[in-house]
Amino acid sequence: MRALICDRNEGIAGLRLGELPDPQPAAGELVLRVAAAGVNFYDTLIVQGKYQIKPPLPFAPGGEVAGTVAAVGEGVAGFRIGDRVCAFTSYGGDAELCRARVSQTWRLPQAVDFDSAAAGLVAYGTAWFALHDRGRLAAGETVLVLGAAGGVGLAAVQIAHAAGARVIAAASSPERLALCREAGADLGIEYSRQELKDAVKELTAGRGADVVIDVVGGAFTESALRATAWRGRLLVIGFAAGEIPRLPANLLLLKGCEASGVFWDELLRREPARAAEQVGQVLAGFADGSLRPRISARYPLSRGAEALQMLAGRKAPGKLLITPAEA
Ligand SMILES: NC(=O)c1ccc[n+]([C@@H]2O[C@H](COP(=O)([O-])OP(=O)(O)OC[C@H]3O[C@@H](n4cnc5c(N)ncnc54)[C@H](OP(=O)(O)O)[C@@H]3O)[C@@H](O)[C@H]2O)c1
Structure with a gap:
């Protein structure tokens, strides 16, 4: 699959577009076909090896995604291939496919589009x-x-x-x-x-x-x-x-x-039911229009590093998205 790849924790300048093996879901996980990934401040830290989580190299940054379920791991109940969802993945979202824990994946109401969910979840x-x-x-x-x-x-x-x-x-x-x-x-x-x-x-x-x-x-x-x-x-x-x-x-x-x-990450791990209730409130706000993530730009994977640079340079008002689609 195509992905924005961090090979050596050299920061944003070291990111490149390339190919990574398609991820497989472990037990209790899903693999998602990514429609859009939100860009967050911690993406700029994780690619320098300065975030709490240090993924094995090479990896794709991108901690929040929206898309559809592409594969379901062992023991997973409640999700099917094709379901529209959003997920907090910590990293891996700046790619065509990414793994997501079931406990950190939520179904999208019909009225919530992928861009809003990817921009707004975190x-x-x-x-x-x-x-x-x-x-x-x-x-x-x-x-x-x-x-x-x-x-x-x-x-x-x-x-x-x-x-x-x-x-x-x-x-x-x-x-x-x-x-x-x-x-x-x-x-x-x-x-x-x-x-x-x-x-x-x-x-x-x-x-x-x-x-x-x-x-x-x-x-x-x-x-x-x-x-x-x-x-x-x-x-x-x-x-x-x-x-x-x-x-x-x-x-x-x-x-x-x-x-x-x-x-918030720790809330998801320690109190998943409470987190799910709060994410439900947020998604309901997106669905009825009372909450509206402000998306200032969408970048294809090939220009994903530019998006991280914009955020790091305090030039990004609201949220930036990275999408596998090139157009
Ligand atoms: N605890 C959690 O669960 C949690 C969850 C999400 C994010 N965070 C953290 O919250 C912080 C903000 O995240 P975000 O996604 O909202 O980031 P963001 O979109 O980059 O917003 C951060 C804001 O901080 C201001 N700022 C002031 N001094 C800055 C500096 N030296 N460099 C960069 N920005 C500066 C900027 O506004 P002005 O230029 O207008 O001052 C900027 O808009 C990050 O540290 C992130 O890691 C924590």
Whole structure:
């Protein structure tokens, strides 16, 4: 099969289009014919050998896919060849075929197209888990989203807006903030120019944000914690800025607030039934149009490395897709 291949953990520049053996399903697995794969920040890490999971070389990146079931492994019940599904695969999705665990594969409602599912599974799954589960978001609360124009960020803006929250988006340019407004953000902060804590306090009449979505890390995390309201919830999701922050614990005490970790992959492994219920909510949102992944570009496998480069260079608003179809 054709695949975007990582031979030596040399990063995006080392990726090439080539042939890998067709995958076979192990017990409890499916093989999917990929229609589209979403591009995620961790794809840029996994091809450098810097992600928690280090696949045996050579491998194809691509951790979230949508497509049809092409083969069913031993002991699998509930899926048939031809079923339309989406799956979290960690890697292997930037190819014509990929393996998927049954526990991390979900059937698509008829109204959900492959592109939306491939673009939205991880970002909306993570944002839903963060806001509704770890963050216990209530209507009327104020949500601050850092990195709001990225994949998880835009998903969080839409989910929070749909839940009746007041959403403050933080992004690095006016163009990116405009995108956040289209997705439902009420207010915006250009955090590359404005001091984050002061801007949030000003927009909330000194009260602060009830819930903070943090996918950026670095110095922004402490500023965001300082901008958190009494009983607020700071949700630690990722460190796109590259630096893992340390937090002064006295701020948690003074504000009576929480800092909570959000690790969606681990939710899938440890609590598959709960994860399936949340993915079901997300797919229902795609089906009724209340949630809409913003796809900014589709790349064929032959140009897949360009897609990863766009994401790594902070040039990708919303989500990018890689598709086996060349056209
Ligand atoms: N915990 C989990 O379960 C989970 C699940 C999915 C993703 N994640 C993590 O969450 C983070 C965001 O993922 P994503 O898919 O939303 O990525 P993304 O689409 O690249 O978005 C990240 C956003 O962070 C902002 N950013 C600020 N400083 C940055 C820097 N130095 N380099 C790159 N971006 C920077 C960018 O927005 P501006 O340019 O506007 O600032 C960008 O839009 C990643 O660290 C990812 O690994 C975690």
